[in-house]
Amino acid sequence: MHNNQTQTITLELLPEVITRYLSAHRAHDTATALTAFTSEATVVDDGHAHHGFAAIQQWLSRSATEYTYTIEPTDARAIDATHYVVTQHLEGDFPGGTTDLRYQFTLDGNRVEQLTIA
Template sequence: MTVKLPQLLADYFAAKNRHDIDAMLTPFAPDAMVRDEGEIHQGSDAIRDWMDATTRKYRVTVEVADATANGQAWRVAGLVSGNFPGSPATLHYNFTLAGDRIARLEIGA
């Protein structure tokens, strides 16, 4: 299924699938927050560290299956494949946008 995402989210997922940390970080606001696996990562340095660690550990790729928007909030369902038990699995990426940046990302089932 082809889903039309805002360009910054399309860029994020394309970079994620290339395992390009610099490009993955580009759409995030400097003070953005990410919640994943029960942990919170706040600010560019912490988010970069999280991206680097999870990319090395899991080597995931994401096939966007569905997306819905409610104002600046986007919920993206993705089929995630990588080095983890149960792969592939559907995960939900809940983004909050602030203008042309990602202000918040929460990842979960």
């Protein structure tokens, strides 16, 4: 991949740490999801930044219990070796009932350094 062009990839080609996070998030497995992040990671969701393990753990726990929903990955793209975007379709009892969210991952080695959900 060159010239900063995104490349559509299959979900199987995503780095293991991303698929581990996505599977754990879908299963509401906060402990496993947390293992995907560096100790200094940042998650930005709904305009709010959550920095470090404790804040990310609180965010994961809250997002697992606030609403009931299903998550289905619909698209995966590789930007470069450390940047990936996964689009997920959510349906549930949250305001609006359905939405497509882009999970933008920045990796540091085999851990997630930043996750931005928009």
